[in-house]
Amino acid sequence: MNRRQAYETAQRRRSLTVAGISTAAVLAAIILLVPLTPGWPQVRASFFDGGVFAQTFPTLLRAFLIDVMIFAWSVPLILTLGLAIALARGARAPALFPLRIFGAVYVDVFRGVPVVLTIYLIGFGVPGLGLPRPWNSPYIWGTVALVLTYSAYIAEVLRSGIESIHASQRNAAICLGLSERDTMRYVILPQAVRRVVPANMNMLVALQKDVALLSFIGPVEILRQAGIYKSLLANFTPYVVAAVIFLIVTVPATRYADHLLNRDRDARS
Amino acid sequence: MPEAKLSLRSVHKSFGGNHVLRGIDMDVATGEMICLIGASGSGKSTLLRCINQLEPIDDGSVWLDGQDISEPGLDLGPVRRRIGIVFQSYNLFPHMSALENVVLAPRRVLQEDGDALNARAEALFDRFGLAQHMRKYPDQLSGGQQQRVAVIRALAMRPEIMLFDEITAALDPELVGEVLNVLRQLRAEGMTMLLATHEMGFARELADRVCFMDGGVIVEEGPPGQIFSDPKVARTQAFLRTVLR
Amino acid sequence: MWKYLTTAVLSTALMSGAALAQSCSDGKTLVDGKLTIATGNPAYYPWVIDDAPESGQGYEAAVAYALADAMGFAKEDVVWTRTSFDQAIQPGAKDFDINMQQFSITADRDKVVDFSEPYYTAPMAVLVRAGDGLAPTLDAMKEMKWGVVASTTALPVVMNTIVPSSSPLVYDDNANVVEAMKAGQVDAALFDLPTALYLSAVVLEGGQVLGQFAPDATADPDHFGMLMTEGNPLKTCVDAALATLKENGVLAGIEAKWLQEATGVPLIK
Ligand SMILES: Nc1ncnc2c1ncn2[C@@H]1O[C@H](COP(=O)(O)OP(=O)(O)OP(=O)(O)O)[C@@H](O)[C@H]1O
Ligand SMILES: [Mg+2]
Numbered sequence: 001m002n003r004r005q006a007y008e009t010a011q012r013r014r015s016l017t018v019a020g021i022s023t024a025a026v027l028a029a030i031i032l033l034v035p036l037t038p039g040w041p042q043v044r045a046s047f048f049d050g051g052v053f054a055q056t057f058p059t060l061l062r063a064f065l066i067d068v069m070i071f072a073w074s075v076p077l078i079l080t081l082g083l084a085i086a087l088a089r090g091a092r093a094p095a096l097f098p099l100r101i102f103g104a105v106y107v108d109v110f111r112g113v114p115v116v117l118t119i120y121l122i123g124f125g126v127p128g129l130g131l132p133r134p135w136n137s138p139y140i141w142g143t144v145a146l147v148l149t150y151s152a153y154i155a156e157v158l159r160s161g162i163e164s165i166h167a168s169q170r171n172a173a174i175c176l177g178l179s180e181r182d183t184m185r186y187v188i189l190p191q192a193v194r195r196v197v198p199a200n201m202n203m204l205v206a207l208q209k210d211v212a213l214l215s216f217i218g219p220v221e222i223l224r225q226a227g228i229y230k231s232l233l234a235n236f237t238p239y240v241v242a243a244v245i246f247l248i249v250t251v252p253a254t255r256y257a258d259h260l261l262n263r264d265r266d267a268r269s
Numbered sequence: 270m271p272e273a274k275l276s277l278r279s280v281h282k283s284f285g286g287n288h289v290l291r292g293i294d295m296d297v298a299t300g301e302m303i304c305l306i307g308a309s310g311s312g313k314s315t316l317l318r319c320i321n322q323l324e325p326i327d328d329g330s331v332w333l334d335g336q337d338i339s340e341p342g343l344d345l346g347p348v349r350r351r352i353g354i355v356f357q358s359y360n361l362f363p364h365m366s367a368l369e370n371v372v373l374a375p376r377r378v379l380q381e382d383g384d385a386l387n388a389r390a391e392a393l394f395d396r397f398g399l400a401q402h403m404r405k406y407p408d409q410l411s412g413g414q415q416q417r418v419a420v421i422r423a424l425a426m427r428p429e430i431m432l433f434d435e436i437t438a439a440l441d442p443e444l445v446g447e448v449l450n451v452l453r454q455l456r457a458e459g460m461t462m463l464l465a466t467h468e469m470g471f472a473r474e475l476a477d478r479v480c481f482m483d484g485g486v487i488v489e490e491g492p493p494g495q496i497f498s499d500p501k502v503a504r505t506q507a508f509l510r511t512v513l514r
Numbered sequence: 515m516w517k518y519l520t521t522a523v524l525s526t527a528l529m530s531g532a533a534l535a536q537s538c539s540d541g542k543t544l545v546d547g548k549l550t551i552a553t554g555n556p557a558y559y560p561w562v563i564d565d566a567p568e569s570g571q572g573y574e575a576a577v578a579y580a581l582a583d584a585m586g587f588a589k590e591d592v593v594w595t596r597t598s599f600d601q602a603i604q605p606g607a608k609d610f611d612i613n614m615q616q617f618s619i620t621a622d623r624d625k626v627v628d629f630s631e632p633y634y635t636a637p638m639a640v641l642v643r644a645g646d647g648l649a650p651t652l653d654a655m656k657e658m659k660w661g662v663v664a665s666t667t668a669l670p671v672v673m674n675t676i677v678p679s680s681s682p683l684v685y686d687d688n689a690n691v692v693e694a695m696k697a698g699q700v701d702a703a704l705f706d707l708p709t710a711l712y713l714s715a716v717v718l719e720g721g722q723v724l725g726q727f728a729p730d731a732t733a734d735p736d737h738f739g740m741l742m743t744e745g746n747p748l749k750t751c752v753d754a755a756l757a758t759l760k761e762n763g764v765l766a767g768i769e770a771k772w773l774q775e776a777t778g779v780p781l782i783k
Contacts, residue, residue, distance in 0.1 A: 124690075124693040124694065124696075124697050124699075125697075127697035127698060127699055128693075128696050128697040128698075130698070131698070132698070133659075133698065136697055136698050136699055137699065138683065138694070138699055168356065168358060168360045169360060169362065171323060171356075171360070172356070172360035172361075172362070173362075173374075174323065174349065175321060175323060175349055175352075175353075175354045175423075176349070176350070176373070176374035176378070176422070176423070176426060177346050177347070177349045177350030177374055177378045177426060178346075178373070178374055178377055178378060179346060179377075179378075182377045182378075186362075186373055186377065187362055187373075190364045191362075191363065191364050194364065215684070216685070216686060216690070217683075217685075217690070217694065217699075218661065218683030218684065218685060218694055218699060218700070219683065220681065220682075220683070220684050224664065224684050227664050227665075228664055228669060228684065231664065231665050232670070
């Protein structure tokens with residue numbers, strides 16, 4: 001160990017100790033003080049009932065699978081459509097002007113309307129036109145609503161990424177004889193996408209939570225199931241269970257995304 | 270129809286109200302090396318960009334091997350792949366290794382096959398002393414190395430003519446030499462070249478012809494010996510007095 | 515039927531009504547010798563037919579006259595008045611002795627007003643689209659796609675009594691269930707009978723109440739009570755009269771006539 005490493009090790013040990021002690025102090029304060037508050041027994045009974053926790057956990061976990069499924073098939077659709085819209089908005093050729101207008105209107109509409117409204121309008125409205133089962137399923141049209149809304153957001157994020165790539169990159173590609181398409185595909189997009197990964201990760205975390213809004217049009221996913229248990233058992237613990245399940249999934253997912261980003265960055269320095 | 274490799278006939282270009290090129294006539298013969306000199310803002314970069322149609326010209330014409338390549342509506346892909354250009358700021362693709370930067374266009378545009386293409390690219394890297402840096406990313410290379418990769422990238426398209434726009438201007442002085450050596454090498458191989466430069470010593474050493482630009486026109490042109498030692502036009506004399514001191 | 519009932523009620527009144535009148539309601543009503551009964555504005559089917567309670571037609575109108583009789587009031591001593599639903603459940607002085615417009619007895623309301631013993635227990639009923647040709651049998655119901663409102667007791671009935679083959683869809687409120695029915699996403703929905711009747715008549719075009727369950731099929735059914743001012747001394751008389759009507763089967767007769775036969779909603783077996 002050289003001098004610098006020794007210094008850094010000592011520094012790290014010191015800050016870990018400080019962080020450990022302060023975290024422990026705060027936790028201890030919470031654990032010791034909160035139970036002293038006058039309302040704690042009621043709060044514990046209605047939010048942290050161990051029996052209710054154990055009773056509802058398996059069903060809620062199963063209901064969460066519905067959220068995961070909807071999420072899983074939404075994401076590729078959202079990314080594909082978002083990319084298409086972003087490209088439509090960036091179309092340069094004069095002949096593609098209508099496409100550009102369409103892209104702009106699309107983004108304005110679906111970013112301007114709250115997700116819940118889109119879910120209601122599409123989830124009830126489109127099937128109401130007279131589609132036969134199973135094509136009128138709230139799962140299908142709820143997903144469509146999510147895809148429409150989120151692809152508008154993703155399209156904007158992607159477009160800002162595309163626009164942030166300096167024109168000289170495009171010029172360099174064009175000068176090599178690459179077509180507009182290849183320039184976009186091999187030069188601009190890979191850089192733009194990399195640049196907007198963090199923003200898109202935030203979108204996906206938000207999506208994972210918004211999937212629960214599909215419960216408004218019928219599907220009994222985790223939030224609805226928790227609500228049903230709440231009515232049935234007159235206890236809020238099922239909501240705490242749902243929150244815990246969400247955290248178990250979203251925290252590692254965001255950490256993993258951060259890790260991928262860091263690895264990507266480290267690989268090049 | 271002009272018979273030179275590359276010909277410009279009374280080329281005009283404006284940006285808004287700024288009339289940057291005011292009637293440029295020029296012929297470049299195969300294997301010739303021409304240096305464009307002139308004060309900052311005199312239109313050297315604009316001229317180079319107008320040649321490969323990165324900027325559409327307003328009036329006049331540009332001819333490559335007897336074909337009018339400034340004709341509006343012409344498919345420019347096939348034209349541009351015959352004209353290599355290297356910029357002052359390298360413009361390597363940062364998300365690709367040096368090798369990937371070089372093989373992208375030959376693969377996509379010339380439809381070259383993977384193994385043969387890689388071998389050819391490696392030979393190019395070897396030729397310009399960069400074989401050991403081939404797998405690195407641009408931000409792991411020095412400015413001089415990046416600029417040489419940019420030259421290799423252009424050369425990989427087997428261009429018939431190369432345009433260089435002050436490719437040493439952004440480099441630290443000690444790195445300028447390695448890039449100029451690349452140009453010497455190309456000169457020796459007989460590449461047709463047109464370069465805008467502030468390196469007067471280099472222009473004097475290698476150019477077949479030197480063109481002095483001022484105010485959007487070519488004020489004076491001739492062999493370097495004559496331009497540098499015996500300029501005829503007052504503006505050329507004034508310019509050279511300020512740069513050669 | 516009406517004639518028969520009236521005769522039955524009258525004869526009951528002759529036997530017990532006079533005695534009750536003397537001991538009970540004397541001096542306790544708003545106007546001496548008169549019983550002032552409030553209904554909705556407007557009052558509607560099947561509770562009051564044609565918004566004319568004086569006719570004694572409709573479930574609540576019929577119960578009102580039977581009750582008046584049992585309490586010793588002649589038909590012409592019954593005075594009708596109108597109140598809005600919300601106005602009636604506010605605390606304070608009232609211009610009626612008793613108010614009948616499908617008030618559910620709840621603990622919250624009981625704090626500010628008085629309720630009689632229940633005169634009606636709302637059973638669960640099945641709302642469908644009339645055109646679907648569905649049969650009111652348990653077997654047929656197992657194959658239907660069900661929709662229910664999350665906060666009601668309908669979900670346990672669907673899950674435990676009907677046990678459908680595909681999981682029900684769950685919604686926030688009645689309007690959403692109806693919307694899902696219009697969209698063809700659910701075949702049938704479970705409400706209490708009054709709600710189902712209202713939805714089929716007013717909200718869901720082409721709606722039909724397919725059948726009703728016996729009240730005891732529901733774990734925690736809605737009870738309708740007659741509303742009086744808080745601490746009204748008349749309450750004991752009303753409760754005594756209601757007990758009589760339950761004992762002698764008059765109440766059941768009125769219910770069969772106006773809420774099963776008249777509405778055409780058969781009992782599901
Ligand atoms: N894309 C553009 N839009 C507007 N004006 C431009 C553009 N490119 C160049 N110009 C203008 O054209 C003129 C000539 O610029 P140009 O870059 O060709 O000069 P240069 O001779 O290359 O100068 P330098 O030696 O500084 O590189 C300048 O006045 C410049 O501002
Ligand atoms: Mg320039």
